[in-house]
Amino acid sequence: MRAFLLAALLLGAAAAWAADVFDFIPAGGRTLMAKALEGRPGADEVRALLSGKRTREDWLAYLRGHSKAIPGLQRLKEKELLTLADYLSFNMPLPAGKIPASPAQANWEKLLPPDGRDFALQYCQGCHIITVVVTQDRSKDAWLGTLGKPSHVQIKLTRGEREALASYLVLNAAIPIDDVPEELRAGGATY
Ligand code: HEC
Structure with missing residues (x-):
């Protein structure tokens, strides 16, 4: 019993270590994008985001201009916004087959590229x-x-x-x- 408890404790500690x-x-673009989309912006906004092709600077300007339509963006700090713009410049547009039909149900952290x-x-x-x-x-x-x-x-x-x-x-x-x-x-x- 004691051995079992000890094992459980150690396992718990290992899990906490792994998690933290x-x-x-700092979070990368995949996680930041998921965070930005948590506020469930309109499907058209999401589709525009996933199918755009821009340089990092243009994405940054785009994100700044869309922070009302995509309220989750307001939660990102300056450097996070730049990290997200950088990520988008490498990963957007997503291939058409990867764009979810109903964005509100999408699991973004899983769906977005690393x-x-x-x-x-x-x-x-x-x-x-x-x-x-x-x-x-x-x-x-x-x-x-x-x-x-x-x-x-x-x-x-x-x-x-x-x-x-x-x-x-x-x-x-x-x-x-x-x-x-x-x-x-x-x-x-x-x-
Ligand atoms: C296959 C083994 C291996 C992997 C995997 C590996 N490294 Fe290294 N890394 C080394 C070795 C060996 C050294 C020390 C000798 C050298 O610099 O070549 C080193 C040293 C470094 C250094 C310090 C020295 C320098 O050259 O600047 C950096 C920075 C670094 N690695 C970055 C990375 C990054 C980023 C990745 C992941 C993409 C990575 N490493 C993955 C083997 C590896």
Whole structure:
């Protein structure tokens, strides 16, 4: 019985760790878009968003201009809005088959393509801890340079995904080490 309780406790702790430890890494466009759409804007607004093709700057202007029609956008901070505009420039328009017929019922976090944060969590922890990545302050070219090194060139990300990841990291990495949870600060690199 005691062993069982202990196991349950440990499992609970592991689950809490898994759920929270990466919270310090800022949300990417997929999550921000889901947040923006929580206010259930009109179907036409949603369709316009999912089928537009714009540069990041044009998306930013578009989002600013549509914050009344898409009230969820008002909940995003400046940098989040820019991160979302950046994400949209890489991922919109969605292929016609992916645009949901009834947006009000859509599970956006599932339906939308992965963002830079998703790529980092999925592809950047196999050889070193994520801290090596998210604490760096770099230009986009510097990021693409690292990703093109022999140690990184075989990572299974397409050219477009590398660009999207680099762009997300320019905006959201450079996290001060004091904001990184203790357990992710040292000893995690195995190279
Ligand atoms: C296959 C193993 C592997 C994976 C996966 C990996 N890295 Fe690395 N990473 C390394 C090695 C080895 C080093 C140290 C030697 C070097 O820099 O080549 C390193 C060092 C780094 C550094 C610090 C040194 C530098 O060159 O700037 C950064 C930043 C970095 N990696 C980013 C990333 C990112 C971003 C990803 C995810 C896309 C990633 N890594 C995934 C192997 C890996």
